[in-house]
Amino acid sequence: MTCRTFGERLDDLLEGRLSPADRRAADEHLRSCAGCRELKSLVAEASVPVTPPADLLGAVLARTSGSACGSARARLCDHIDRLLAPADDDLVRMHLDTCGECAGLAARLARLAADLPPLAERDPGPRLVDEVLARTSRRPALPSRRAARFAAVWRRLAHRPRIAWEGAYVGSIIMVVLFGAANAPFADVPGRALVVVRAVQESLPADAARGEVPRIRLAVLSRWNAARALTSNLERRSSAAWDGLKKELGTVWGRFASGKATSGTNRTADTNEADRGDER
């Protein structure tokens, strides 16, 4: 057996996996080769497990990357929430196996994850529902409330002193935009309306127009008379109502005045009587 073959089969020799013939050949080679004997004793020592010094890892990290606790804590919440990728999760787990402080922190975070969600609700007491219902159930239905809200907003707007100015301003702008500007959509409407009126006037025969005038006058007069009759009727009714009201008021005032006079007389009489008693 050569030194190279011995080196290749050294592991098998140490772990007892060589065949008897190969083992005999290896023993013969060891007897004749001092270098291979030394190699065998070195490998045999190294394969015995030895506990490293407790501070070795810390010392190495201190001289290289620094403590890994910061990186572990940065991933600790995701580790608790199971949001880490498997490789990162394994790394955090290995760190927690060796770092008591981070393991304690992880345990507290896990407990917090269980204890915090139940705080989502608190009992406001039995009155809250009744109070809310009292404030909401008497309100009108939603559509009418919307209309009421719109009306309230409009009322508030309309009651401002500057509403007239704003209305005039907006109206002017609309008029200018619709009719006034050169490229306005209805810029030619007034001119066209005048043309139409003139065309109708010119197309109407003069005799026909003269014949229509008395008929129109008669119609207007009849409407006027009807309106006057209605207003005079209303006037008559209201004056009658006013007279009745005055009469009623007079009666009530008369009763009130006579009652006051009577009580005044009685009070005077009582006072005189009392004065007389004092004198006595």
Added chain:
Amino acid sequence: MLLDDATLLERCRQGDDLAWEALVRRFQGRVYSVACHYMRNAEEARDVAQEVFVRIYERLEAFHGDQAFLPWVLRLSRNICIDTLRRQKARPRATEADVDPTAQLASPARTPEEASAARSARDLLYRAMDRMSDADREILMLKEIQGLKVEEIALLLKVPTGTVKSRCNRARLDLAERVRRLDPSYGA
């Protein structure tokens, strides 16, 4: 069988008073919890919770069915709390939460011993959170307590999702450390 939120909302929109009552009952604990978190005063929290529900009632039509109802409610609650706090700005805030931390809904504890342990754990957490910064407490409340998604919180706080994640992790570690100082046996 419990009606789901969408059905309840639809019935509320149709003017069903019973559905509205059920909706208030379902979300009152959540809304009150958020209000307690911000207001840190039981009476004010109840007033704010009332206001939140009145506002929800007024805005039922404005709520779109394509978004989740709970985040919408929590967002509304948070906004109303912050508005109320702004209005009260002149008044100094209490340093201690005067909300009864033991007042909870539906405790999962089955025996008196479990209930007592749960109460003491809650008390410990409230005391620890009470000493945290407002920003950390808020992010813990939104994500870890109310269970909102990172994207929803990012939308609510108008910050990137990465910021939400990192702030939340930092707040959790901070809370774990504060809890350890108050009770070294917690989580052991």
